[in-house]
Amino acid sequence: MHFASHWPSGALLDMADAPPFTVSLDCTRANIERDFGFGIWTLPEMEREAELLRRAARIYPMSHWAADSLVGDYGIDPARIRIIPPAQNLTAFKPKRSHDGPPNIVFIGNDFVRKGGPRLVEWVQGPLAGRCHLHIVSADPLAMVRGPDITAHGRVPHADLIARLLPKMDMMCLPTELDMSPHVLVEAAAARLPVVASRLGGIADIVLNGRSGILADIDSDAEFIAALTQLIEAPDLRRRMGEAAFRHARIAFDADTVYSQMIDEIRAAASMQDAAIFAPYVPQGVGVLNASRQPG
Known part of the structure; x- marks a missing residue:
């Protein structure tokens, strides 16, 4: 059994x-x-x-x-x-699409507070203002944030998330306060997205620190801001980490x-x-x- x-x-x-x-x-x-x-x-x-x-x-x-x-x-x-x-069906994910404007950061999580959404909003509206655009995917009413650098999508059907939204993203951020092995990070790897995430639980098996993304101390705003800044300012680094994430996904998560x-x-x-x-x-x-x- x-x-x-x-x-x-x-x-x-x-x-x-x-x-x-x-x-x-x-x-x-x-x-x-x-x-x-x-x-x-x-x-x-x-x-x-x-x-x-x-x-x-x-x-x-x-x-x-x-x-x-x-x-x-x-x-x-x-x-x-x-x-x-x-595990994840890797064939469902679409090629990335180019876009105008600053780099797009995606946050996905229905428990907006536990997943660190409010902190990410503060960073995007504060030290990162005007340098990136945050896309929030969440059914949590607290996630319906408005701002010049923020788009709150609400609940997005999974098929639309994979086919329409993720291909337009440049990176994912998950400053979660409590997680084990969050599946959304596997999906980020399948979508060739570098990740900035909390260094906790089983996340280090999904996000290879320094190779497919950057892990930060959950209590350090400075570490998260520095990691996001590094990826915002370096498109070649984003591309290399995204490709490394997909290679890791093919080996470990297919x-x-x-x-x-x-x-x-x-x-x-x-x-x-x-x-x-x-x-x-x-x-x-x-x-x-x-x-x-x-x-x-």
């Missing part, structure tokens, strides 16, 4: 004869508690999640960030972990490849074979929670 999200699999803990299972996830409770400070789950609740995941025949985290927590926080055997990233390999992985796990479809996860040093407890 495979669970595309690990929350429903929790019912298996109370089953006397639970079937073998595999599970996909984008984070652990330990990830969220340590990195975002939610204060939602107690240690016993995190241990219950750990007990569940230790029973899984195979675990498929979306990122190294989540995989590190499985090993470091929950003591999962790395041999049972395969990192399988978000849906045909990822889904077919994942099916092979689940079949191998079901037959108890140690198939080398995806390489086993190799932890980078000590686990993240254990690392935080090392003496200075």
Whole structure:
């Protein structure tokens, strides 16, 4: 049995004869508690999640960030972990189109505040004023911002977003305050857009810092403004990073490849074979929670 999200699999803990299972996830409770400070789950609740995941025949985290927590926080055997990233149909995306005027920055996110939209608006209306144009795609009423350098599109059908809007964009910015492996960044790579985004969660697996985009400290307006300024002023850099993003997408995120390999992985796990479809996860040093407890 495979669970595309690990929350429903929790019912298996109370089953006397639970079937073998595999599970996909984008984070652990330990990830969220340590990195975002939610204060939602107690240690016993995190241990219950750990007990569940230790029973899984195979675990498929979306990122190294989540995989590190499985090993470091929950003591999962790395041999049972395969990192399988978000997937995207790359053929749906259209070639980029030239346009007049300053570079276009696109922000996509329905939770406007959590995704950092108000901060981006402040930068575009402040230090970046007159040097770029911000396009906001969001169903959030708070995102209906008006200004000389801003266009609020509201909700845009996905097909229109891919075919009509993204080809006119020059970069994406996502100064999110809380995310795991946001799929919109995979779509940016498929659209050949360099990205400026927060350095948190599993984002570093999607945006290759310095190669396909620039990651900034979530608390540093200065880092975000500097990164956006760098891309605004350098069209050749935008082009190189956009092409690097698309190459990364073809290697890591192509849906045909990822889904077919994942099916092979689940079949191998079901037959108890140690198939080398995806390489086993190799932890980078000590686990993240254990690392935080090392003496200075």
